[in-house]
Amino acid sequence: MAKVAVVGTGYWGQNLVRNYHSLGALKTVCDVNVAALDSVRFAYPDVQVTPEYSRVLDDPDIQGVVIATPAAMHYSFAREALERGKDVYVEKPLALQMDHAQELVQLAASKNRLLMVGHLLHYHPAFIRLKEIVQSGRLGKLQYIYSNRLSLGRVRREENSLWSFAPHDISMLLALTQAMPERVSAFGANVLQESVADVTNTFLKFPGGLAGHIFVSWLHPFKEHKLVVVAEKGMAVFEDTQPWERKLAIYPHSVKWEGGVPVPEKSAAEYIELEREEPLASECRHFLTCLENRTRPVTDGEEGLRVLRVLELAQRSLQNQSMPETMNNIEKTDYYAHETACVDQPCSIGAGTKIWHFSHVLKGARIGKDCSLGQNVSIANDVVIGDNVKIQNNVSVYTGTIVEDNVFLGPSAVFTNVTNPRSEVVRRGLYEKTLIRRGASIGANATVVCGITVGRYAFVAAGAVVAKDVPDYALMVGVPARRVAWVSRHGHRMEPDQQGLMRCPETGLTYRLKDGVVSCVEIDEEAPLPEQMRLGTQTYDSLKLVKEAI
Secondary structure, X not given: OOEEEEEOOOXXXXXXXXXXXXXXXXXEEEOOOHHHHHHHHHHOOOXXXXXXXXXXXXXXXXXXXXXXXXXXXXXXXXXXXXXXXXXXXXXXXXXXXXXXXXXXXXXXXXXXXXEEEEOHHHHOHHHHHHHXXXXXXXXXXXXXXXXXXXXXXXXXXXXXXXXXXHHHHHHHHHHHHOOOOOEEEEEEEXXXXXXXXXXXXXXXXXXXXXXXXXXXXXXXXXXXXXXXXXXXXXXXXXXXXXXHHHOEEEEXXXXXXXXXXXXEXXXXXXXXXXXXXXXXXXXXXXXXXXXXHOOOOXXXXXXXXXXXXXXXXXXXXXXXXXXXXXXHXXXXXXXXXXXXXXXXXXXXXXXXXXXXXXXXXXXXOEEOOOOEEOOOOEEOOOOEEOOOOEEOOOOEEOOOEEEOOOOEEOOOOEEOOOOOOEOOEOOOOOXXXXXXXXXXXXXXXXXXXXXXXXXXOOEEOOOOEEOOOEOXXXXXEOOOOEEEEEEOOOOOEEOOOOOOEEEXXXXXXXXXXXXXXXXXXXXXXXXXXXXXXXXXXXXXXXXXXXXXXX
16 A cells, blocks of 8 residues: 655644555655654554654655644645655645745646645535536526535634635535636625635636625634535535534525516425545545555646635725736746647647647647657647647647657557447546656657557657657667667667667767666756756767768
8 A cells, every 4th residue: 555644733733644544555654743742652652743844745655734823824745755756645735826836736647646636515415416416407497506614613714714614615506516616706895804804705607697606704603514406407516514414415495486486386305315434534545546656636636736726816806996907917928829829728738838839739738848749739638748848730638648848749650548449338447548758759650549648758650650669768660669769868879789789879978778768867857957968969860871981
């Protein structure tokens, strides 16, 4: 089983420690509060404790870092963990600034790491059933959704009630509507502290006329966690403060028009039977499953980013005395897309990326910074593309493909995601994975069969058909593709001497072949090229002529 570390042992952190320990996955707990660590050591003597975050990141046995620090620290802790190659679970909100959240999502994609946000109610049995009921069409067209999250609870000073309570409710509304609101307005009351809203009301207008309303407060005389869905064929109520047998109710109420007057017709409530499992236990188990299977979390970084977009609009409206804010107000792009290109939202595209004529980026795709997508390029749902990737004309990258940093995909290169496709057999959700590692090049008209890995800095020649894994630095030629030589990071052929050493003719860098594995002696495979080596100095033909002359 994958091992995790929990960072932060406050009120919620203690619950995370308890659950990950019960699941047998907790190795380390980190907190600067020595007294808190003493309590952990006493309760869980088999768990390591440390006040130093660096020790967590240095431990190769720790695969996942669970961040339960104050919200203002989420970004910095998550960024450092991702940079060190750890998978990350971070409590809501993902960050307090939109650009910080976008950076985390892009960093996770470029590092091929998991990023999960603690939107707990997605893992609540009642909300899972409610989503199923809504998606089945039983309630008909959605018309209005409202949520109350109220209590006389712990008052925050570093964030207002909107940022502390509303992420859960926004997350649920976005999941049920499967859409982003067109307009958001919010107002609140600062009762205890001049600059912190203790009570907020947020109104959301979705495409097609659907409306939403979220009321949150930590100055309420009793606890109330209630979500109400109003639809054309009935209503649903998810009330978490009720006993299990009454948490989810369906009301088949309807409204009929008689003589031009709407007349409600009420019916008895139907209470939905639920599995009785602690939502946090289910959420923690889900993170561990994602670690083991390398599957995308239900509440991944993209989902957290969508919630933040709505939160930021609500905060702006709150500050501007309830003036409505539209999604266009925050959809500032640092990338370029030609007017004929189609970019479906939500997706993530890094700064400096250029998307050219008639290309299409589908919903959920994650593209890093400084990429170039040529004409008629298609990036499918949930594809992950790293930084500085060059994709030439007429390339379709299908769901299931991960392309790491600095990859080159030549014109009309072909990717697949099902080995045995049949038109009459639906295999959506069964797509096979293809991984193109850092710095690899795929030549024009080459075909990469799904379910394989093309190694770092490998070179697939034009027209080749790759049907099995490709080693790092391999030069692959033919149908089916076979390795005919090794290539340097600058794309030049090399042959090993008796000691297994090879030298790049353009840069002079030395490469070592040992046990069938090639590595660069001077530069680590994951390190960027030194700046002075990023500009080519000689053409392939010129070096070829020199070699022939010798």
